[in-house]
Amino acid sequence: MTTSGRKSRLLRLGAALTPLCFMAAACSGGGGDPADFPDDNIEVIVPFSAGGPTDTVTRMIAEPMAEELGVQVVVQNIEGAGGTVAAGEAAQADADGYTVLMHHIGMSTAPTLYPDLDFNPVEDFKTIGLVTEVPMTVIARKDLEPTTLEELTTYVTDNEDSVTLAHAGIGSASHLCGVLLQQAMGVEVQEVPYDGTGPAIADLVGGQVDFMCDQTTNTTTQITSGAVKGYAVTTTEPVESLPDLPTAAEAGLDELEVTVWHGLYVPSDTPDEVVEKLNSALQVALKDQGVIDQMGDLGTAPVAEDQATPDALTQKLESEIDAWSGVLSGITAE
Ligand code: MLT
DSSP, X not given: OOHHHHHHHHHHHHHHSOOOBOSSSOOOOOOOOGGGOOSSOEEEEESSOTTSHHHHHHHXXXXXXXXXXXXXXXXXXXXOGGGHHHHHHHHHSOSSSSEEEEEOTHHHHHHHHOTTOSSOTTTSEEEEEEEEEEEEEEEEETTOSOOSHHHHHHHHHHTTTTOEEEESSTTSHHHHHHHHHHHHXXXXXXXXXXXXXXXXXXXXXXXXXXXXXXXXHHHHHHHHHTSEEEEEESSSSOOTTOTTOOBTTTTTOTTOOOEEEEEEEEETTXXXXXXXXXXXXXXXXXXXXXXXXXXHHTTOOBOOTTTSSHHHHHHHHHHHHHHHHHHTTTOOOO
């Protein structure tokens, strides 16, 4: 992409969405030879709403990455269709490293759920590395009667026709967890899709929807403050920041086990030299004490150094595409 190309893209996105520039200087365009990379600000696309869990994690690492790269890192939210709108746009971006995609487990479910997908998660991207793997929680509006997961299962079963499950669109993590939760409970309830679990949890707090699964990076504060009711975590081990919540297995739903891995991608023609520089910055960000502390407070942690690599993310992506194609067969977004 030319300098002016990047400038106009940022202006176009920035007008409608939620940009955040890290580092002091104003956002501006630029670009050039891979050897000089980066000589301009970098845009990280988040495929869900601002204020949600993917956005939160991205903004945590953006600042130390910006410091390491010596340019600004600008977060842009492009919502829609469970993250596939953003991934499709990112796949079409110039392969110069100045447009990076942050995406999660949804990158691996999209090929199964969206038969007309306009990008190939494996072929259209180069991987930079895994970022974090986040536990999920089962939560409900605070005035819902049940106080345990077992009671919630009974309540949802008894009110199957009227109860509502919020999620962030087909293929989002909250949708996947919602599918597994309904399978484990043996129910099919009315689903209410949002553009991200930022707005979904706002409606849960407001009592407009009944229950949902969401990542601890979005729910920890809401659970501990009592704004929503927490029932269980979806991990095999308890989550330190939510010591009062049992695992779903302990609470009687042993089929409900899922974590949400996040990774960074660039278009497939991006030069390896650029990928290496982005990867080095990611490695630095994941060792940043501020990032470690913020993630820890929200129930997660940076991945280990050997996971924050292109190979580890490629392996994860490919194995999860296979795994989810079985679990989700028969479900499509169209
Ligand atoms: C978000 O950032 O809103 C989420 O990651 C949505 C989801 O996948 O459930």
